[in-house]
Amino acid sequence: MKATALGILFAALTLTGTTAQAQTSLRVRGTITAIDAATLSVKSREGRDLKLALPENVTIAVVKAASFADLKDGDFVGTTTRPGPDGTEVAVEVHYLAPTVTPGQTASDLAPNAKMTNASVQGKVTGTANHELTLQFPGGTQKVVVPQGTPIVRTVPGSRADLVPGEYVFLSGQTAGDGAMTALRIQVSKDGVRPPQ
Numbered sequence: 001m002k003a004t005a006l007g008i009l010f011a012a013l014t015l016t017g018t019t020a021q022a023q024t025s026l027r028v029r030g031t032i033t034a035i036d037a038a039t040l041s042v043k044s045r046e047g048r049d050l051k052l053a054l055p056e057n058v059t060i061a062v063v064k065a066a067s068f069a070d071l072k073d074g075d076f077v078g079t080t081t082r083p084g085p086d087g088t089e090v091a092v093e094v095h096y097l098a099p100t101v102t103p104g105q106t107a108s109d110l111a112p113n114a115k116m117t118n119a120s121v122q123g124k125v126t127g128t129a130n131h132e133l134t135l136q137f138p139g140g141t142q143k144v145v146v147p148q149g150t151p152i153v154r155t156v157p158g159s160r161a162d163l164v165p166g167e168y169v170f171l172s173g174q175t176a177g178d179g180a181m182t183a184l185r186i187q188v189s190k191d192g193v194r195p196p197q
Contacts, residue, residue: 026173026181027109028052029195032165032188040183042169052173052183054160061155062162062190066096068124068131068146075121076101079135080110080197081144089115091133091146093196096154103137110197117142151196155187162188170195 030044040052071077076097081089092111101118108114119135119142131146146152163169168189173182187195 052181060158062158168194
């Protein structure tokens with residue numbers, strides 16, 4: 001009897017572990033097409049119609065425009081860059097980061113050959129056509145050219161009321177083993193300013 005109970009317990013634990021392992025990270029960029037109390041519908045930038053569960057604890061932020069002049073030494077920012085013709089990293093966008101975000105460099109899925117740098121501003125140069133940032137993170141520094149017109153944004157806390165059909169979202173979440181998707185963190189456009197990353 002005890003052996004049977006232990007076997008059932010082991011099987012349950014194995015199933016739980018398998019379910020947890022089956023969840024994968026998810027990123028979606030696209031436009032809200034519908035919303036109700038529990039579900040967010042999005043047309044992704046790839047043209048897919050997606051439905052994502054909205055848990056009670058989903059984090060929502062709205063995007064506000066900033067400028068190169070707003071950036072100061074010590075500010076913690078993320079920037080997506082692509083290599084320019086001379087190999088210099090050129091910013092596609094710059095956004096302020098929360099202090100809890102891990103600094104460093106990783107590949108970005110925003111555009112081909114893109115890289116994400118999360119770092120502190122350690123200097124800037126204001127030019128007539130292009131500007132330049134010097135970013136510092138543990139283990140290195142990175143100089144980034146910031147062309148005029150590059151989107152620069154910060155986020156502020158939002159609410160479910162900001163999730164309106166027609167607004168653009170950049171969200172992260174999880175996909176379960178059965179394909180069900182859940183949104184965990186959502187950045188949403190507002191007043192014509194959209195998440196650039």
